[in-house]
Amino acid sequence: MAGENLTSSDYIKHHLTNLTYGQHPDGTWGIASGQEAAKEMGFWAVNIDTLGVSVILGCLFLFLFRKAASAPTTGVPTGWQNFVEMVLEFIDGSVKDSFNGRNPVIAPLALTIFVWIVLMNTMDLVPVDYIPHLGQLIGIPYLKVVPTTDPNLTFSLALAVFFLTIYYSIKVKGPGGFFAELAFHPFPKYMMPFNLLLELIALISKPISLALRLFGNMYAGEMIFILIALLPLGIQWTLSLPWAIFHILVVILQAFIFMTLTIVYLSMAHEENH
């Protein structure tokens, strides 16, 4: 499916490049011409495609769920409301299973994470060339349509969860309690620096593993779709169909894992004794 004058590696590279907006080294603002150019823009640049697709999908999620929530019937639910309630019931069950405290934020947070990630992962199932090609037709040079294959997104989610974990740890246990938890475990007090080192690594590894798990899974999945797209036209479907079917599982599973781990981390933040 690659253009006539594109090599396979160019094609893959193109598919893995974000549409980055930022300041060029020469001082002008604009869209990066490639991965190297985007790297040169440094931190203060944004991936328009990631941000755009994720926000559109987020708004879609909120719009669709708000539609069900705006006038919910207490009688027999039908159609869309039924589905939404099923999802809510599922999330609520997951939260009640692993979260012991009482916090009105956790369940909506879990719902948002789950549905949003499912939607973003589902973009993976759109044939890899459709949207980037469409973008090229209207003059957009790069378009990476699966936001979860951008580490920026997965890390932002993980960081948000991380911040919430720290916030609730301090709120529930107090700054002293939080510090005590980090410093006085698992060894007695005289080993404090060692404890602190251990616990800090454990603390920081949580968001990193959370972000990298989702990113890795979706990136690999997307990569395989791209590789399949490089095959001759006639046999593509023999591979892409099974992979897509398998990927449906991955899409839901990764969202579920992300959500469950978020709940578990926040539950740990709420627990007084370690």
Next chain:
Amino acid sequence: MNINATLIGQTIAFFMFVWFCMKYVWPPLMAAMEERKSKIAEGLAAGERGQKEHELAEKRAKEVLQEARAEASDIINLANVRAGEMVEEAKGKAAEEAAKVKKGVEAEIEQEIASAREELRQQVSVLAISAAEKIIKSEIDASKHQVIIDDISGKLGAV
């Protein structure tokens, strides 16, 4: 693949989504589901209560029926007893009446016998007198011998 400011934008967007979800999506749906849950629970409870009441009513009806049956049989028994009594009573009365009638009749017969005897006696006495008259007409004065005649008739009367 570079980490850049997208990170910050995404985090902000994420928090906004969570806030919206927390404010406008989760509570109304949960409230509706809770309300439905309580409605269903109420319905089930009402159904159960209705069934229990039905069972109770059935039991009560059975009891009433049984009572009525018992009462009916009591009444029948009582009636039977009463009927027997009445028959007995009637029998007694009839016997009494019969005895009375018999007694009356007997008395009447007695009286009749007595009066017949009286008459007979008188006739006999008259006959005796007339016979005696005839026999002793010539020599005995009726008025002179009245005492003797009376004596005889009195003796006849004693028979």
